[in-house]
Amino acid sequence: MGTTTEPAEPSEPAASRPPAARPPSSLSPSRASDFMQCPLLYRFRVIDKLPEKPSPAATRGTVVHSVLERLFDVPAGERTAALARSLVTPEWERLLAARPELAELFPDHGDSASGGDGGEQTAGERLAQWLQGAEALVERWFSLEDPTRLEPAERELYVETTLDSGLVLRGYVDRLDVAPTGELRVVDYKTGKAPRPEFAAEALFQMKFYALVLWRLRGTVPRRLQLVYLGSGDVVTYDPGEHDLRSTERKLLALWDAIRRATETGDWRPRPGRLCDWCDHQQFCPEFGGTPPVYPLPVPAPRAVPVDQAR
Known part of the structure; x- marks a missing residue:
C-alpha cells in the first residue's frame, strides 16, 4: 500500500476536490454490515469514498420512507391510503430537487428499454411504472399497520x-x-x-x-x-x-477492533459472496482483476528484521 494521495492541483476549484481521507471514527448499522459483508467494500465506502451509482430500488426506499414519515404530519383521521399514494410523486420531486443526479435513473434522451410485454418503454413510462411500484408499497403498509391508531x-x-x-x-x-x-x-x-x-x-x-x-x-x-x-x-x-x-x-x-486494525495496516481484504454481482466497485476489486486505489491513509513502515534473526 502507498502513502497519502497526491494534493490537488492549485487551479482545481475547492468544491470539486474529493474530501480528505480520515480514519473511521464511528459505526452505524449500515457500515457495520458493509464490513461484515466485505472489508474491502467498507474501505471503498468509508475511507476512499468512491462514488456509487444511484439505484432504483434504494431510491424508491428513500421515497417510501419519506411518505410514511410525512403521513403522520396530518391528523389521525386523515391518514388514508389515498393520501399516502398522493404523497409519492411530491416526495420523489422533492428528493430529485435535492439530488439532481437521480435524474440519471430515468434518462430522457430518446433511449428506450424493452417492456415486459415485448414493447418499448419511454423514460416517462419507466418513471411512471417506478412511481406506481412505490405507491403499491405504501398502500401495502395499511394492511400491516393502522396509522390512525399510531402516534409515534x-x-x-x-x-x-x-x-x-x-x-x-x-x-x-x-x-x-x-x-x-x-x-x-x-x-x-x-x-x-x-x-x-x-x-x-x-x-x-x-x-x-x-x-x-x-x-x-x-x-x-x-x-x-x-x-x-x-x-x-x-x-x-x-x-x-x-x-x-x-x-x-x-x-x-470485536468488529471495531478489526476495523481499527485494517485501518492502521491498510489490509482490507475482499470477501467474495453472492452480493458481488451488484457491487459498483468491481473495477477496483482484486477478485475481479482490479486494483484498489492507492491507500490514502498512512501505514507504519515494515519493521526491519535484524540480520541474526533473519538467518
Whole structure:
C-alpha cells in the first residue's frame, strides 16, 4: 500500500476536490454490515469514498420512507391510503430537487428499454411504472399497520451514543413508539421482501444495534423490535433482553477492533459472496482483476528484521 494521495492541483476549484481521507471514527448499522459483508467494500465506502451509482430500488426506499414519515404530519383521521399514494410523486420531486443526479435513473434522451410485454418503454413510462411500484408499497403498509391508531414519539430519529470503550455508535431509527407505561417499540420499514430464516440475522442485528443505542441513551431496554417488510407484507418482531444487547455490544467491539486494525495496516481484504454481482466497485476489486486505489491513509513502515534473526 502507498502513502497519502497526491494534493490537488492549485487551479482545481475547492468544491470539486474529493474530501480528505480520515480514519473511521464511528459505526452505524449500515457500515457495520458493509464490513461484515466485505472489508474491502467498507474501505471503498468509508475511507476512499468512491462514488456509487444511484439505484432504483434504494431510491424508491428513500421515497417510501419519506411518505410514511410525512403521513403522520396530518391528523389521525386523515391518514388514508389515498393520501399516502398522493404523497409519492411530491416526495420523489422533492428528493430529485435535492439530488439532481437521480435524474440519471430515468434518462430522457430518446433511449428506450424493452417492456415486459415485448414493447418499448419511454423514460416517462419507466418513471411512471417506478412511481406506481412505490405507491403499491405504501398502500401495502395499511394492511400491516393502522396509522390512525399510531402516534409515534419519534420519526427518523437520529441516535448517537459513546460506549465505555470510546466507540461511537450512531444511526437513524425509522419510528419509535412509546407506550403510556414508557415501553419502547423500535420500528424499521423495509421495502424489500422478508428474508429466508437463514438470512434474517443481518436485519435483526441492525435492530439490536438501535436497541443497544437507545438502552444506553434512555436506560430502558426496548420492549419490542419490529421489522415491517412492505415488499412481501410480513411483520417480524423480536423482544430483546439485556443479554441480547450485551452480546451485541461485544460483537460491535470485536468488529471495531478489526476495523481499527485494517485501518492502521491498510489490509482490507475482499470477501467474495453472492452480493458481488451488484457491487459498483468491481473495477477496483482484486477478485475481479482490479486494483484498489492507492491507500490514502498512512501505514507504519515494515519493521526491519535484524540480520541474526533473519538467518
